[in-house]
Amino acid sequence: MPSVLELAARRRTVREFSGEGVSLGDVLKALDAARHAPSGANSQPWRFLIVTDPEVKARIRRAAEEGERRFYSRVSGGLREWLLSMGFGPEKPFLEEAPVLVLVFSKSGAPYSIQSTWLAVGYILLALEEAGLGTVTYTPSDPAAVAAAAGAPDDLILQVVLPVGRPAGEGRQRPRLGLDEVCRLNDWETPCAARGSGWPVGRG
Numbered sequence: 226m227p228s229v230l231e232l233a234a235r236r237r238t239v240r241e242f243s244g245e246g247v248s249l250g251d252v253l254k255a256l257d258a259a260r261h262a263p264s265g266a267n268s269q270p271w272r273f274l275i276v277t278d279p280e281v282k283a284r285i286r287r288a289a290e291e292g293e294r295r296f297y298s299r300v301s302g303g304l305r306e307w308l309l310s311m312g313f314g315p316e317k318p319f320l321e322e323a324p325v326l327v328l329v330f331s332k333s334g335a336p337y338s339i340q341s342t343w344l345a346v347g348y349i350l351l352a353l354e355e356a357g358l359g360t361v362t363y364t365p366s367d368p369a370a371v372a373a374a375a376g377a378p379d380d381l382i383l384q385v386v387l388p389v390g391r392p393a394g395e396g397r398q399r400p401r402l403g404l405d406e407v408c409r410l411n412d413w414e415t416p417c418a419a420r421g422s423g424w425p426v427g428r429g
Contacts, residue, residue, distance in 0.1 A: 232354045237398045239359030242323045242390035247358060249275070252325055252389055255352035259345040265337025271345045272381055276326040281375065285328075285386070286320035288374035292367025293317065319361065323388030327360075330372070330381035342384050349387065359392035 227235075256273050264270060276282055293315035300308065308314075320326065327349070331342040346362065353360055365371045368383040377383065408417035 227355070229351065232351045236350060236354045237359060237392065237395065238361050239390075239392045240319050240361050240388075241393040242319065242359070242388070243393040245324075245391040247324050247390055248356075249277075249325070251353075251356040251358060252327065254356065255349045255358075256327070258352040259348040262341070262345040262348050264341035264344070265335070268332070268335040268338065268341065270332040270335035270338035271342045272330040272332060274328040274330070274375055274377065276328065276375065277324065279321070282321050282326055284374045285326065285371055286317060288367070288370045289317050289320060289363075289365045289386070290315050292365055292370050296366035317363065319388045320363075320386065323360075323390040325389040327387040327389055328372075328375055328377070328383060329385045329387065330377060331384050333380045333382055338382075339384065346385060346387075353387075353389060357391070358389050360387045360389050362387065 252275060256275075259271065259273070260269065262271075276285065297305075297308075297315050329342060329346055329349075331338040335341070350360065350362075363386045365383070365386065371386065372381065372383040375383075405416035405418050409415055410417045
């Protein structure tokens with residue numbers, strides 16, 4: 226069984242899915258893992274909606290793309306250039322092509338609800354990778370409209386849509402910063418790896 230580090234290192238962003246079906250049990254297992262994530266004041270503010278109905282997926286896609294078109298009509302400068310260079314645009318076909326959508330919501334008013342919910346999302350990503358499933362963390366430009374299209378209660382705030390399926394191809398993984406680029410030890414001058422992974426800490 227791969228380690229957590231191996232799962233994290235091999236995970237790819239997937240926007241194109243094969244026509245192969247997926248096991249709902251694998252998706253439920255990922256959400257079962259997510260419910261064990263830590264949360265502020267143990268509020269467990271995450272709520273999940275699994276969508277497999279083609280009509281509901283189409284409705285979600287329409288709401289998402291309407292919001293994206295408004296966003297792309299406003300965005301300019303460096304961000305616009307980057308988005309276009311990456312091939313991004315208002316169209317989100319993966320919202321219908323993926324066999325399963327998982328909509329992840331945070332509960333309004335719960336302490337640290339957004340932070341806690343995104344911790345749960347991290348658990349989901351690794352569990353899906355373990356099951357051989359791909360996804361992309363799609364954050365709609367108009368999350369309220371997408372939530373309404375999904376019939377979400379008013380006290381839930383949509384954080385992310387996870388299209389889930391078997392990847393068509395390798396997916397995309399962009400270069401990652403090295404550990405020494407993001408981690409320092411005791412002060413802001415000493416890289417974490419300077420001592421080596423075998424350096425003992427704690428008593429003795």
